[in-house]
Amino acid sequence: MILAQLTDSHLKAGGRPAYGRVDTAAALRRAVAAVNASGADAVIFSGDLTDRGDAAEFEALAEILADLRAPVFAVPGNHDRRDTLRAAFLASGFHDPRAPFCAGVAEGFPLRLIGLDSSVPGAPHGEIGAAQLAWLEARLAERPDAPTLAFVHHPPMRTGIRHMDVQNLHDGDALLALLARHPQVLHLACGHVHRAVAATLGGVAVSIAPAPAHAVDLDLDPAAPPAFRLEPPMLRLFRFADGVLLSHLACVDPAPGPFPFFDGEGRLID
Template identity: 45%
Template sequence: MLIAQLTDLHIGEGRRLAYRKVDTAGALEKAVAHVMAMVPRPDVVLFTGDIGDLGSRDEYALVAEILTKLTIPYFMVPGNHDRRGPLRAAFPYATPVRADTGFVNYVVDDFPLRLIALDTLDEGKPGGVLGKTQLDWLRDVLLDGDGRDCAIFMHHPPIVTGIAHMDAQNLGAGAEELAAIVSVHRDRIKAIFCGHVHRPIHTIWAGVPLMIGPSVAHQVAFDLRADGPSAFVMEPPAMHLHVWDAGQHSLMTHLAYLDRYDGPHPFFGPDGKLIV
């Protein structure tokens, strides 16, 4: 089973450039074209938040128009730049909430790996929270799954990455409680997929692999200084491709670039000969 994770689209109304520089709508079009051209093609796409930039209906209408070319199943969780109401209205099939708790929490049981969507949005604020409703809901679905292997996908990472201006807006309240729940079920939670930091970052958290996916549009500058300013860079847009092997109960994550950049520069040709 192949899971493509596309994150932090930041689509602006009328194809508005993000930061007056980044063609995020064009970046999403390229990402969709890339996914659709892949052989083998991913089974499902997970959008881990910041679908829109301001969370308006017009932004989501533009996303929906671009995603008409994405003809494989896809699912979404909101990020801090999203608004639940307009997001759910535009993408009911990609946010299949069963019991309406007011949050975009749901489970996808259609694939060999169970996918659990967890809503960390604290609407209007940059940082994320998990309140009692979401934590109780997660506890229940983890007890419910007949012991099936699963992955959780959510926007805000519950970790300190070292990129200070992003750590200031990570998952705050509820992170400790989440760690306790995840730890209990660590044998069958195969991974947690997050967005928000716009960079590929990997760690083990609460006994489980946790990966932050790179943005399909623009990246956050790599800067581990404690007083590093908020800064963005145009590194190659990319995605994570998660490969789930149900027979081996193993998950592997690849980084795949989505657009042209100064490279790649092969030094072995297709005939196996060294290029000098």
């Protein structure tokens, strides 16, 4: 199974650039083309799909995501609005309609996918909350033998980028402790930081996917101001085969090539 992760597209409506500079619609279109080219069987979208979370942005989002060949399962970030996102993705059947938070489970793939809602209305940081942790515990207890990937917008770790670390997942330790009790959870995939980061926390493999548009500046000076760069856009591709889950970081824009290593006679090109 190939699973693509999109995150933090911060889509604006009407072609407006984000922060006066970033063409988020063009970036998301290119990312969708890259996901289609990857042959992904499913796509997870780990929040900040839109920049302001209003209906116009979600309409623009639906128009671009309509080109995706694989089903997409989304959870909100701090820039989205939970109810607007839930309405926009109603047809996916992903979100648990009984839950006040916007979380869901996708079955029917070799990897079970569980998306969590870490958004806190009006705040930039993330929280799962006791009610959603209880919901997650119940979902994991349903199928203890099913290899599972969990995904959420805010990461439970501090990355060293201070202005992002103060708005990480504030109850991340509780989430990690819960996941560690369910060893069928092979990975926790996050967004929010707009950079590729990986860690093992309390025995749980955690990663943050890079964004298709702007990257948060990699400046580990605690006094660094919040800033972004227009780095080459990337996305994360998970591969699950023979019981092993791993991830590749893939360039969104096609690079020159592919070029052969061997000539027509099977000799290594010197």
